Amino acid sequence: MSHAVIELSDISYAFPGRGETLKGLTFHLHSGEKLGLFGPNGAGKSTMLHILMGLITPDKGEVTLFGASISNAKAFDAARLKIGFLFQHSDDQLFCPTVLDDVAFGPLNQGLSREQATERAREALETVGLAGFEDRVPHRLSGGEKKLVALATILSMRPEILVLDEPTTGLSPEAKDRLVDILKKLDMARLVVSHDPDFLAATTDRLLAMRDGRIQPGELKPHSHVHVHEEGDVPHQH
């Protein structure tokens, strides 16, 4: 069995003034693994992601990234450079005046030269099919384009793991399909949190359910549901 790259053991966390959001959560992601995470609103999915990125400090429990136990902010700084975290709202992630600056922001922080960072950025934009968008203004793009630029901003850092927090929120079916196509071509380990079973089935190999602050034992099997769209009576494929 391949080694675990993300390990959360016995994590508990309560937001100030509220009950426990996470109650002794344990979770593993192995290298090369593509996991989907499913669960109702308020189950603690986003909280778990923020804890594994070191944006929230858990009340109890241990975070182990790439085999090393992470206890302080400095250790997170290094580990974060290898985990690409896609935020739920692209507007939170994109803040630079141009698309190219935004995509090159991570590589520059990694210490690459300007030439290298620019090259990485162009490469990442090409991967998400947005070559030619370099000089556009991020906050004036469409929702779908913003999501793809946000994905490019983390791909340009060449992460070992992708962590996607509800990537399909607010996307049109076309934009969603585009995102699925891109993710299918990417080989790295990933953890996808989503409410969209079709999306999870298309982009991950294994599904876990989260409820009441814990990962539920057992695996989910995707199966198809009735859906509606124009010209649905014509035979077609998805």
Place this chain on the structure above:
Amino acid sequence: MASLTEPFASGDSFLHGMDPRIRLLAALVLTVPVAVLPELRPAWLALAAGLILVKMARLNMLMALNRLMVVNLFIVFLWLFLPFSVPGEPVFDIGPLHATAQGIDRALLITIKSNAIVVSLMALLGTISIQNLGPALQQLGVPDKLCHILLFTHRYIFSIYQEYTTMRQAMRARGFKPRTDTHTYRAFAWLVGMLLVKSWDRAERVHGAMLCRGFRGRFYTLAAFKTRSADYLFLLACAALSAGLIYLGFIQGRPL
């Protein structure tokens, strides 16, 4: 409100090609003495210098005039009050009000100085794009916190304004009409409060997203700043001009 645009930031003039750090320094040495000039003669000289800079930057004249209009709108109010409130020799009367030569001089001085400063800044600062402004300020030793505030204000003021419009529309959709009563005051107080809370939350999320991409307080830019020898000459010329203004305004013709 459109988003904040930078109409002067792109171009291929001598000034656009200049190291942004030099442009910032030049703006500093030129505008500070102008702001405190007590004399009309050097103020005219500063205005002429500013216009030459605008010419050098090859700015769109129509847009430049448009910006000047905004500044001069404030100055119109000075012309309404200053000539009549500064004591001195009366020049003409309107009813019981006497306009004085000294008052008119004062208003003219402020007008010339303000315009001189604004045209200089348009040519020197307006030509720096926002993604270069942050790193340039940081490299000149401006505290990181101030640079961050400047850059993020520019980036998020539009998003916050959009949030405001969305909430205003939602209020209108539920039949809210502003009146002069406590219901209106309370609703607006809640609106402002919610805007603050939302901005705070957004700031936390943006900061988290930046940390995830390896941000540690320092901005890097794709643009490499290169200082050409012509840039140093330019800065020297600006410093000389600044010294000349100070001489004309403060030293010449005054008893030591």
